[in-house]
Amino acid sequence: MPLELEKKQNADRTIGRGQTMIIDKGLGQHGFSDLMETAGDYISCVKIGFGTAPLYPTELLLGKIELAKRHGLLIMPGGTMLETAVSQKLVPEFFETICRLGFNGVEVSDGTIELSRKLRSELIREGLKHGLQVVTEYGKKISGSTVDVAELQATADADWYAGAEMITIEARESGIGVGLFDANGNCEEEALKAVERSFGGISRIMWETPLKQQQALLLRTFGPDVHLGNIPPQDALSLETMRRGLRSDTFSFGKQIEIPFHYMI
Amino acid sequence: MPLELEKKQNADRTIGRGQTMIIDKGLGQHGFSDLMETAGDYISCVKIGFGTAPLYPTELLLGKIELAKRHGLLIMPGGTMLETAVSQKLVPEFFETICRLGFNGVEVSDGTIELSRKLRSELIREGLKHGLQVVTEYGKKISGSTVDVAELQATADADWYAGAEMITIEARESGIGVGLFDANGNCEEEALKAVERSFGGISRIMWETPLKQQQALLLRTFGPDVHLGNIPPQDALSLETMRRGLRSDTFSFGKQIEIPFHYMI
Amino acid sequence: MPLELEKKQNADRTIGRGQTMIIDKGLGQHGFSDLMETAGDYISCVKIGFGTAPLYPTELLLGKIELAKRHGLLIMPGGTMLETAVSQKLVPEFFETICRLGFNGVEVSDGTIELSRKLRSELIREGLKHGLQVVTEYGKKISGSTVDVAELQATADADWYAGAEMITIEARESGIGVGLFDANGNCEEEALKAVERSFGGISRIMWETPLKQQQALLLRTFGPDVHLGNIPPQDALSLETMRRGLRSDTFSFGKQIEIPFHYMI
Numbered sequence: 001m002p003l004e005l006e007k008k009q010n011a012d013r014t015i016g017r018g019q020t021m022i023i024d025k026g027l028g029q030h031g032f033s034d035l036m037e038t039a040g041d042y043i044s045c046v047k048i049g050f051g052t053a054p055l056y057p058t059e060l061l062l063g064k065i066e067l068a069k070r071h072g073l074l075i076m077p078g079g080t081m082l083e084t085a086v087s088q089k090l091v092p093e094f095f096e097t098i099c100r101l102g103f104n105g106v107e108v109s110d111g112t113i114e115l116s117r118k119l120r121s122e123l124i125r126e127g128l129k130h131g132l133q134v135v136t137e138y139g140k141k142i143s144g145s146t147v148d149v150a151e152l153q154a155t156a157d158a159d160w161y162a163g164a165e166m167i168t169i170e171a172r173e174s175g176i177g178v179g180l181f182d183a184n185g186n187c188e189e190e191a192l193k194a195v196e197r198s199f200g201g202i203s204r205i206m207w208e209t210p211l212k213q214q215q216a217l218l219l220r221t222f223g224p225d226v227h228l229g230n231i232p233p234q235d236a237l238s239l240e241t242m243r244r245g246l247r248s249d250t251f252s253f254g255k256q257i258e259i260p261f262h263y264m265i
Numbered sequence: 266m267p268l269e270l271e272k273k274q275n276a277d278r279t280i281g282r283g284q285t286m287i288i289d290k291g292l293g294q295h296g297f298s299d300l301m302e303t304a305g306d307y308i309s310c311v312k313i314g315f316g317t318a319p320l321y322p323t324e325l326l327l328g329k330i331e332l333a334k335r336h337g338l339l340i341m342p343g344g345t346m347l348e349t350a351v352s353q354k355l356v357p358e359f360f361e362t363i364c365r366l367g368f369n370g371v372e373v374s375d376g377t378i379e380l381s382r383k384l385r386s387e388l389i390r391e392g393l394k395h396g397l398q399v400v401t402e403y404g405k406k407i408s409g410s411t412v413d414v415a416e417l418q419a420t421a422d423a424d425w426y427a428g429a430e431m432i433t434i435e436a437r438e439s440g441i442g443v444g445l446f447d448a449n450g451n452c453e454e455e456a457l458k459a460v461e462r463s464f465g466g467i468s469r470i471m472w473e474t475p476l477k478q479q480q481a482l483l484l485r486t487f488g489p490d491v492h493l494g495n496i497p498p499q500d501a502l503s504l505e506t507m508r509r510g511l512r513s514d515t516f517s518f519g520k521q522i523e524i525p526f527h528y529m530i
Numbered sequence: 531m532p533l534e535l536e537k538k539q540n541a542d543r544t545i546g547r548g549q550t551m552i553i554d555k556g557l558g559q560h561g562f563s564d565l566m567e568t569a570g571d572y573i574s575c576v577k578i579g580f581g582t583a584p585l586y587p588t589e590l591l592l593g594k595i596e597l598a599k600r601h602g603l604l605i606m607p608g609g610t611m612l613e614t615a616v617s618q619k620l621v622p623e624f625f626e627t628i629c630r631l632g633f634n635g636v637e638v639s640d641g642t643i644e645l646s647r648k649l650r651s652e653l654i655r656e657g658l659k660h661g662l663q664v665v666t667e668y669g670k671k672i673s674g675s676t677v678d679v680a681e682l683q684a685t686a687d688a689d690w691y692a693g694a695e696m697i698t699i700e701a702r703e704s705g706i707g708v709g710l711f712d713a714n715g716n717c718e719e720e721a722l723k724a725v726e727r728s729f730g731g732i733s734r735i736m737w738e739t740p741l742k743q744q745q746a747l748l749l750r751t752f753g754p755d756v757h758l759g760n761i762p763p764q765d766a767l768s769l770e771t772m773r774r775g776l777r778s779d780t781f782s783f784g785k786q787i788e789i790p791f792h793y794m795i
Contacts, residue, residue, distance in 0.1 A: 025768050026767030028564020030296075039320075050776060051771040051775075051777055080776060080778060111778055113781075245349075246315060248315070251345070251378075299559065299560050299561050302590060303556050506580055511580060511611070516610070
């Protein structure tokens with residue numbers, strides 16, 4: 001499938017519904033095939049988490065990338081890979097490698113290393129130049145870091161200006177003590193509402209919500225079309241039930257959105 | 266396999282040993298096949314959790330239902346599906362659909378919506394009329410809800426009178442803060458013992474115990490043949506080791522029940 | 531593959547890098563195949579956890595054992611199986627059975643039963659006599675048990691003298707409240723450092739670290755080549771990223787060890 005067509009499909013996918021990004025920490029071919037078959041229609045992006053990509057047998061990795069693209073998905077390595085490349089001065093080799101492997105997206109982050117806003121924008125443009133969709137990440141992986149709304153706004157503006165598609169709000173894989181979530185995995189609602197007011201919309205912000213309670217909270221706060229990321233593969237279908245009001249946590253959604261009984265009959 | 270024969274096998278399965286009900290939140294064909302192959306002999310029922318059923322590609326769902334029945338299991342959609350049908354006045358369509366798909370069981374619950382005892386009994390009889398085995402659920406999904414023993418007794422009596430096979434005690438998927446378990450996932454043992462005394466037997470009560478510590482507690486309290494539900498697929502075999510005293514938590518069971526060394530040699 | 535060659539490969543595998551032992555609580559053939567394909571090169575040992583081994587269909591168990599050995603791995607039943615055999619006076623039958631099934635390793639533990647040091651050494655020698663590699667375990671599964679450094683030293687000395695390859699430090703599957711970890715899963719660092727000082731090396735000690743935070747702590751304390759055990763299958767690849775500094779938790783390792791970009795290009 002030509003890249004332009006793929007990108008168009010991805011773009012269509014973003015209109016009018018919430019996007020879901022899966023974090024894949026090491027699925028094999030059967031597990032990945034199961035994910036695509038059960039939830040491929042409900043997710044928009046797969047992230048091959050942190051630095052796992054180079055550890056796969058190459059054939060297996062190529063097969064996963066190919067299968068994800070056949071489902072019209074964005075697939076990208078975790079931001080830690082690019083951060084590693086930056087810290088080792090191997091950025092050109094990084095982009096060449098991921099394009100050769102067939103990735104159609106890249107995550108630009110500074111969760112672990114320091115990155116000036118100028119270099120961050122250059123990396124975004126470098127991704128675009130290679131034909132990749134660019135997702136950026138806001139926030140540090142350090143325990144205790146919380147969202148600074150003004151800084152988030154400035155970062156997002158610069159990222160979007162440079163050409164980023166989406167900015168994700170860091171929450172780490174464990175979902176605890178970083179970003180909007182305190183040490184118990186609960187949300188700092190005031191900060192969240194401030195961000196909401198600040199941007200006046202949610203269409204280009206994705207919240208990393210690895211834990212179910214976080215997903216439910218964001219869905220109840222922003223509605224069924226909020227973009228949610230770092231979703232564990234085994235929760236992909238459950239999250240979609242919550243988007244559609246087919247699980248107790250968001251049952252009240254049920255009246256507003258499409259119900260599947262008609263399809264079933 | 267004709268339905269009558271299936272039902273007979275399911276009935277035999279209930280005699281003399283603890284039943285295990287798995288909650289499936291989105292297994293694909295490889296994952297479901299693995300579950301059936303490893304633990305199909307140790308489980309009695311698969312619940313296609315909450316509202317996931319209609320989100321599968323139809324062929325995949327049909328294949329899972331068929332495979333479960335070939336293993337002699339009960340397979341039913343989560344109670345949230347019927348609650349959705351009730352709230353949308355689509356109950357006849359619901360029963361027609363799940364029968365057409367091949368489900369041989371149905372869960373009648375009011376975890377999210379309100380249901381009069383009369384309507385609850387009607388739904389049970391409607392399930393029976395369609396040739397389905399009926400499992401009911403007692404309890405709300407609201408945080409802080411705990412078991413009211415007198416009400417549980419009255420509900421169970423009415424459900425059994427209407428024809429339900431089994432009543433399950435709600436504990437939610439997370440196992441925290443609902444039913445017999447407090448906010449830390451610990452059991453309110455006094456309430457549990459009251460229920461035990463009240464019914465004088467456990468043969469038609471199933472405890473939802475998604476967490477291992479809950480499973481171990483119920484096994485130590487009621488013995489290896491207690492019925493346990495909402496077990497995550499990946500814990501099916503572990504739970505069976507606990508039933509047989511082949512894990513540290515219940516090692517003392519080992520002397521009373523069948524040991525597998527003889528088979529192994 | 532002849533046993534001698536296998537054992538040589540396993541021995542080579544131990545030189546110069548940290549070993550990883552996976553605990554398998556019930557993987558089916560697709561899941562196990564995925565584990566071998568994605569992470570077979572990064573793990574050294576698979577433990578068929580506690581008493582799950584005899585619950586598999588025999589053909590499936592034989593297939594898993596064969597596949598693990600084809601990847602040059604050690605594969606052994608969980609220590610609870612041998613403890614069951616001891617308590618039932620079926621030790622000869624146990625060794626005969628596991629050899630017939632093709633296991634090439636055995637775990638000698640007393641996590642649940644009491645075992646004199648003499649009997650423990652006899653069991654180790656019995657394993658060697660049957661051509662098995664022997665891994666022992668130190669520590670009780672009882673909540674609140676913590677490491678007694680002097681006793682650990684004496685036990686390890688006796689186990690090694692009897693012929694054990696490795697001694698693992700018990701932490702239970704949940705990782706909480708046993709061994710070096712307190713009720714919150716945090717490490718008692720003082721005890722840990724005492725053990726480190728006591729042995730002056732880590733090459734024949736394996737730490738059971740089922741939780742990611744434990745793995746990261748041990749890696750930061752002892753370095754990337756510490757031996758870690760009881761790793762859940764789905765975390766095998768993530769752990770390898772932490773060993774290589776390809777995840778935020780141990781990113782500082784990145785400068786010291788092999789980076790995979792060159793392979794990727």
